[in-house]
Each structure stands twice: as C-alpha cells, then as structure tokens.
Amino acid sequence: MVRTVVAGLDGSAESLAAVEWAAREAKLRGLPLKLVHVWEPAPEPIAQAPLVGAETQQHWTERIPREATEGVRLRHPGVDVSAEQLAGRPSEVLTRTAKDAELLVLGSRGMSGVGGFLLGSVGLAVVARTEGPVVLVRAGEQAADEHAMDPAGIPSAASPFRPVLLGLDTDGPHDTVIEFAFDAALRRESGLRVVHGWNPPPYYAYGIPADLGLHEELAKQRAAALTEVLRPWRRKFPTVEVVERARYGSAAHHLVDASREASLVVVGRRIRHSPFGAHIGPVTHAVLHHAAAPVAVVAHG
Known part of the structure; x- marks a missing residue:
C-alpha cells in the first residue's frame, strides 16, 4: 500500500x-x-x-x-x-x-x-x-511563512526554508521524534535547531542557596548530554547543519520563543492508552497552543 x-x-x-x-x-x-x-x-x-x-x-x-x-x-x-x-x-x-x-x-x-x-x-x-x-x-x-527573508526583507517562497525546530528531552529521547525532525530538515535543505530546556534539582526550590559553580556545572552536563544524544544523528544526516541549545528554564517557553524563526516545530508525545481522556504532555500542549509555526506532534512508545 x-x-x-x-x-x-x-x-x-x-x-x-x-x-x-x-x-x-x-x-x-x-x-x-x-x-x-x-x-x-x-x-x-x-x-x-x-x-x-x-x-x-x-x-x-x-x-x-x-x-x-x-x-x-x-x-x-x-x-x-x-x-x-x-x-x-x-x-x-x-x-x-x-x-x-x-x-x-x-x-x-x-x-x-x-x-x-x-x-x-x-x-x-x-x-x-x-x-x-x-x-x-x-x-x-502561507508558503512564504516557512521561508527566510529575501534581500528586500520580505518572506518569500523563493528563499531558503527557515530551520526546523526540535524540542528534545535528553532524559527520554526517542528515535522516532529525532529522525522525523532530521528528515524534515533534510527535505527542506534547511538547518535543524535543537532546544533542550532544563531545570535545577528539586532542592533548589527548598531554600538551599544557589551555587553559581554548581549551576554552571549542571549547564555543562546538560549541554554534553544533548551533544551525546545527537551524535549518531549528525553522522546519519551529515548534510543537515545542527545548532544545539541546552537552556535553563521552561522547555515550552524556549520552544515557543524560537518558533518565530522556524519553518516547522517538532515535539514528541508518549503513547498512552488511558480510558480517562486525552493526554499529550504539558510541553507539547503549550507548544500546540502558542507556537508561531506549524507544529508536528510525533507519537512514540
């Protein structure tokens, strides 16, 4: 078929x-x-x-x-x-x-x-x-909305595609979501921006003073984890230019903000067979309601 x-x-x-x-x-x-x-x-x-x-x-x-x-x-x-x-x-x-x-x-x-x-x-x-x-x-x-500005500063379907934007959770990455995003960027001959939002450990919220050195170390660890997840995909899609961003704070906020410069936003949704209604996850839910570009929701196990 x-x-x-x-x-x-x-x-x-x-x-x-x-x-x-x-x-x-x-x-x-x-x-x-x-x-x-x-x-x-x-x-x-x-x-x-x-x-x-x-x-x-x-x-x-x-x-x-x-x-x-x-x-x-x-x-x-x-x-x-x-x-x-x-x-x-x-x-x-x-x-x-x-x-x-x-x-x-x-x-x-x-x-x-x-x-x-x-x-x-x-x-x-x-x-x-x-x-x-x-x-x-x-x-x-419009078709022009997916494309970068032309020399006159106007979006044009004759200009290159804006990058594809992928929201990625390094604690539970799924191949189906990542491959969809890389494939979409490849077909558009565009770049791929990967955004990972992270928050500090729970004890930060209980009055323990923030340690600047610890915060920087956590940021490095998150960035390194993101690089490690994407390493095999960079090899599989060598022509796709990838920009990685591991950012402190809400993943949904960062994705919505970055969607203004994207041709397509890609987010994941875990498949759940629940009799108690629809569940799509808080980040995906927020992106669906506020992104400024088309949103692809890719289900995974």
Missing part, C-alpha cells in the same frame, strides 16, 4: 490552510495527497429543517472537497491529489484514517493578535489518539 499525506477538510479557513501545507509537504515527500472530508450526520429533526436541507447537505458533502481538490491541482501541479468523503464523528474518523497515512495534517485557528493556535476538541482528541505524526497548521499560514 502506498502511504499518503492526509489532510482533514471541513471548508473552514484553518482546514484550507492545512490542505495547502499538506500539498507542499506531499510534494517534498513525493507522496500522494488525500483530502478527507468528514461529514457528521445531523440528528433527524435538525436534518429535516429548511436551513440544512438537501441543498446545504450537498454543498458540504460534494462542493467543498471538489473545489479543494481542483484548487490543489491548479496550484500544485504534479501532486497526485484525491478526496474522500466519510461519515461519522470527525475525531474518530480522522484517527482511524491516520493509521494508514504517512502523516495527518489538521487546521487550527490562529489566536487573535498573538501567534499560535486555538486547539479545538477534535484536534486535541486526534493528536492524543493518533499513533502517527500529526501536523497542526494555523489559519492564514
């Missing part, structure tokens, strides 16, 4: 931005693009109401995927694109569809006046339950 890039489509501005990003990614990967339009049937009394009658239903189930598919073919010649209409609860259908996908791309509304995301219940549920990579794209995201 040929793997595909899948984009969730519902006709909203955020889903159309996701479709555009997914088309560009499909071209980078040399893979087909599938647009999945999920139609959630309305309860019978509502379905029979005049405002949501046969004409409106036909619009949502036929016109939106058709127009989106035609638009991709026009703007991205060479990308093999198809559309599929499925009925059911969007979070369940998209999670199921993602099982056979190379990655799933979803839209997320940009926060008014601030870069970042408003991650709705569907997006959160899909991210928390999908075991493959899921990319969240803001409404209004």
